[in-house]
Amino acid sequence: MGFRKSMSILAIIIAFALVISGCTNDKPASPAPTDSTTPAVSNNSEGSGDAKLEALGLDSNLRFKETRKITVEIYDRGNDGGTPPEDNFYTQYIKDGMLRDHNVEVTFVPVPRWTEGEVINNLLAANQAPDVSITYSYPTIQTYANMGGVLDLAPYLEDSKDLFPDMWEYLTDTNIYWDQDPNTGTLWALEAKLNILNRINTFVREDWLKQLNIPAPTTLQEFEDMLVAFKDNASTLLGADADKMIPFSTSFDVGWRADHLTGSFVPDDITDKDVFINGFDDRRFLFPNYKEGIRVLNKWYNEGLIWKDFSLYPAGDTTEDNLMKMGYVGAFMHNWDYPYRNGDDSIHASLQRLVGPDAAYIAIESFPNDAGVYKKFLSGPVDRKIFFPATNKEPIASLLYVNWISKLENRVFLQFGEEGVTHEKLEDGSLKTIAATGEKIMNSPANIDYTITSNGLDLGDPELTVKSIANGYAGVDSRLIEVAHKITTNQGRIGQNVNVGEIKAEDGQGQALKEKRDTILNKAVVAPVDKFDEVFDSGMKDYLNSGGQAIIDERKAKWEAQFGDKTMLD
Structure with missing residues (x-):
């Protein structure tokens, strides 16, 4: 315990020294003025939409004209019989989709799930945190935000909201602005959506x-x-x-x-x-x-x-x-x-x-x-916190990633995989998982480590979702799942x-x-x-x-x- 505590304190000290050397005011460090990091211009004048995309280096299909590169945190659960969390069937699906849809190359950075708080502290202190970072610890984000180590997302969301429709539709203002400071307006993180409050x-x-x-x-x-x-x-x-x-x-x-x-x-x-x-x-x-x-x-x-x-x-x-x-x-x-x-x-x-x-x-x-x-x-309807460290030079590409991962068809594929291989569709329209082996095994339940804006099954239809939850445990009597699902929130007090x-x-x-x-x-x-x-x-x-x-x-x-x-x- 003493060693871990010492490392956490050391991380804070290193981060402070790094910020002092690179910042001279109390405000978070602004991103470098590249095409992709400049907040979008106002959309009020005729033709300004095209000008906005042009300024961001995007075409009308929201593809970057020149390939951009981002890194994304992924939890490593150390599963016996699992696949490398940063390189497997599902990461390839995401990489291919982001390159196809937005001309963005994605590299996944594994972080041990069970010590993620300590590790993300150390990565932030060393200016090595992934462009799209995730943690359950909001105080960690706030600590580094105070030292200029985290991007304020508010300007990007205000000026370029129309670029991220799937993220907005799925998370809504509730989760997007959950952590916004009511006094300063700063927004250091987005809250993932906890679809089911089962605990x-x-x-x-x-x-x-x-x-x-x-x-x-x-x-x-x-x-x-x-x-x-x-x-x-x-x-x-x-x-x-x-x-x-x-x-x-x-x-x-x-x-x-x-x-x-x-x-x-x-x-x-x-x-x-x-x-x-x-x-x-x-x-x-x-x-x-x-x-x-x-x-x-x-x-x-x-x-x-x-x-x-x-x-x-x-x-x-x-x-x-x-x-x-x-x-x-x-x-x-x-x-x-x-x-x-x-x-x-x-x-x-x-x-x-x-x-x-x-x-x-x-x-x-x-x-x-x-x-x-x-x-x-x-809990309230919130889960992991998604944030961008100040070293992120591609916030628009990173937000497009968050938007892409929030799109219903992408979430459903990541949660269930391929029909006939990792799931079957039943007559009532619900989905039932098939125990996966080899490269298509999921390292986390319903691949929640990849669906970073979503925790818990969501097929876009509440009735089908509940039925699919009960179906979702290969070899388990659905009675056991139904009992567990009912009891876990019974007489609950929502945060x-x-x-x-x-x-x-x-x-x-x-x-x-x-x-x-x-x-x-x-x-x-x-x-x-x-x-x-x-x-x-x-x-x-x-x-x-x-x-x-x-x-x-x-x-x-x-x-x-x-x-x-x-x-x-x-």
């Missing part, structure tokens, strides 16, 4: 419930009793492998993986104001009563109900998945469809091959809050866009506070029961003293300046 589910072995004649738990106590039953009946459930029994599994990312449990301890009447003030940590670490959810995990750990080695394996490690595939894990929380992903290599498929056709994980709801509601805190401008206290803090949070939670879960409060409270004190409290205070002040005494938004 987390709690999964249990349905066959184990049947074997022990236990109904699916609907309360915390019933869930705990189930875990105890798994442990006490390990010999019945696993035979000679009884010593390998793991009633409940989690990972080093406790905040994400325990979301349903911790969320159930948050008071049902939490205000929009408190959600905003404390919601800068996306694991809801600062929400009221969160600690009590972690206390439950601490109790379970000390009673031998949780995988004892969960904190030892870093992001991207496959050890936990393999334990699930071998049939040793009774329950876990994870992404809403996690056990059903990856076709023949999925946890579900592996479990059925090894254990038998009745072995399966099913989603359940077990954690009502103080009002008896199975409350889930859901709202509270845009009060930059929170300066967040500048440079994103990665450091994330690492502190993960360390605190890991230590708190494995602490002896009588040391839990001491470990959690001392960790929280350090977190707050390291910048967390300053962020809380500034968010509170900004809310009150914008909304006065209001605690709930309209």
